[in-house]
Amino acid sequence: MFDAQEQQAVVREDDQALQQPIIRQMVVQLRAMDSYGTYDTWSDARVLDPLVLTKERRKAIPVVGDPDETTISRVKAYYNALAQLVEGETGLLAVPVINITHEGFGRALILVGKLVALDKTLRDVHRFGFESLDALAGEAQKLVDKAVSLVNGNRAVAEL
């Protein structure tokens, strides 16, 4: 748990990915969940750092485990960010709904009107993370594109 390697930040302060809209929205959402102001003095790179699970970091996490509150709030921040992006591209209110059990299984939904624009099964939430910020941005973009496409293909229901 106190291994120096895992404690070292992985996200560089000059990481180009930090400029991507998706990544900036993630920072907004993560800071929004920061009830105690812990992140006030932290850089964006530092706030995002725990989301990047390198092979070494991943190995340090037990295969079976219960997600803690911090990890769950990161998952929520992620889907909040996706919902914001869907809203931006469709002009319609997008509402994230996250269900996570104690064991780390669950479901992430993004609802637009009466349309389920995104419906993702969640597993191993205690190991929630991405190989890099670019990987995060890539997966996020795929999900947003899919959701926006669904909304545009079913505008009537999305506008209910």
Add this chain to the structure above:
Amino acid sequence: MFDAQEQQAVVREDDQALQQPIIRQMVVQLRAMDSYGTYDTWSDARVLDPLVLTKERRKAIPVVGDPDETTISRVKAYYNALAQLVEGETGLLAVPVINITHEGFGRALILVGKLVALDKTLRDVHRFGFESLDALAGEAQKLVDKAVSLVNGNRAVAEL
């Protein structure tokens, strides 16, 4: 808490409402959540009894409170029952998704394909109950009718 009046069963063994499909489905769902077999020797009336909150019973519950696991499972049983009825009338898989916070607020959804067939805000879950089985059946029918109507009006999305 140990007032004899609250402990007395309110639902009569010969209550006509016990024959209604909605009420029978509620019993099915409540028994399905009975992990320890507590209900094995209980009549349907007895299983349903805690769902009926008379004025006296309601007064005995604090205005502010956290719902316990049993109450939450009753809420889940209710929406599972509604989902089953929606399935029966539409021929499509209907999935209930319940989100309840520790403080007893939340959301109950029934998803049919990519359609949000039901979306109900939950408040005061610790006081979840109905004035009578007939009242339960009446409210349930209203919700089911509304959901079925939405499904039939948006079959394409419901069949996604």
